[in-house]
Amino acid sequence: MPGHIRTQPAFTAKGLTKTYGEGRSAVHALRGVDLEIPQGEIVVLLGPSGSGKSTLLNILGGLDRATSGTAHFRDQNLSAMTDRALTLYRRRHVGFVFQFYNLMPSLTALENVELVTEIADDPMPAEDALSLVGLSERMDHFPAQLSGGEQQRVAIARAVAKRPNVLFCDEPTGALDSTTGRSVLRVLRDVNQQLGTTILMVTHAAHTAQMADRVIHFADGAIREVVENTTKLSPDDIIW
Numbered sequence: 001m002p003g004h005i006r007t008q009p010a011f012t013a014k015g016l017t018k019t020y021g022e023g024r025s026a027v028h029a030l031r032g033v034d035l036e037i038p039q040g041e042i043v044v045l046l047g048p049s050g051s052g053k054s055t056l057l058n059i060l061g062g063l064d065r066a067t068s069g070t071a072h073f074r075d076q077n078l079s080a081m082t083d084r085a086l087t088l089y090r091r092r093h094v095g096f097v098f099q100f101y102n103l104m105p106s107l108t109a110l111e112n113v114e115l116v117t118e119i120a121d122d123p124m125p126a127e128d129a130l131s132l133v134g135l136s137e138r139m140d141h142f143p144a145q146l147s148g149g150e151q152q153r154v155a156i157a158r159a160v161a162k163r164p165n166v167l168f169c170d171e172p173t174g175a176l177d178s179t180t181g182r183s184v185l186r187v188l189r190d191v192n193q194q195l196g197t198t199i200l201m202v203t204h205a206a207h208t209a210q211m212a213d214r215v216i217h218f219a220d221g222a223i224r225e226v227v228e229n230t231t232k233l234s235p236d237d238i239i240w
């Protein structure tokens, strides 16, 4: 955020490693990741398949634990938390959006969002969350009556309705064509601008980097390069 006083980073990682399995079948998914993610940014993680992007996202999102190293959310050490504390961290601070929307097929768009607002501490009304993603007119539709992009927007509404500090997105446009994908990116940009939500997005779609504040290039379980994007574009102007 140029021009702003430097605040505490949203995330700091030091020497993060993650090894799945042991011995000869061990997979070294992360091989020592050092990283700082400022609050309020849109950060895009790019890298080949299997390079460890989702693993990093899952550790920062409190869905998985590192094998060694430390990961902090603000001043909270995620690596040292009990399972219970990690669950509370996810519930209070984190929203997730995945490639496949994971909506409940028997519930309407509104009811899908209410699943979250009913248990969150300080949620926005489910109607407001759906309005933020441009779906006020479709609240009473079931997922099967919505397009892929609309379903993804319901998933985003569900994730942001609890006002998370951070939104983690794993291939959010992976199943969408360019027009629909662009509409989903526009919604993510709006969430970032209107709610100040830090967004971490893992994707194979390199063009998404054009709307990021920061682009992290991953390869072989490590960060190869971090690029601050000085020519950030609106999703409408991204060359797909």
Ligand SMILES: Nc1ncnc2c1ncn2[C@@H]1O[C@H](COP(=O)(O)OP(=O)(O)OP(=O)(O)O)[C@@H](O)[C@H]1O
Binding pocket: 020, 021, 027, 028, 029, 047, 048, 049, 050, 051, 052, 053, 054, 055, 056
């Ligand atoms: N639960 C698991 N058990 C064993 N190996 C795993 C597990 N999860 C991931 N891996 C391995 O860890 C490595 C990193 O996987 P990860 O999913 O983080 O990569 P990625 O960069 O997100 O890939 P993609 O872009 O294909 O989603 C891969 O070699 C993967 O096979």
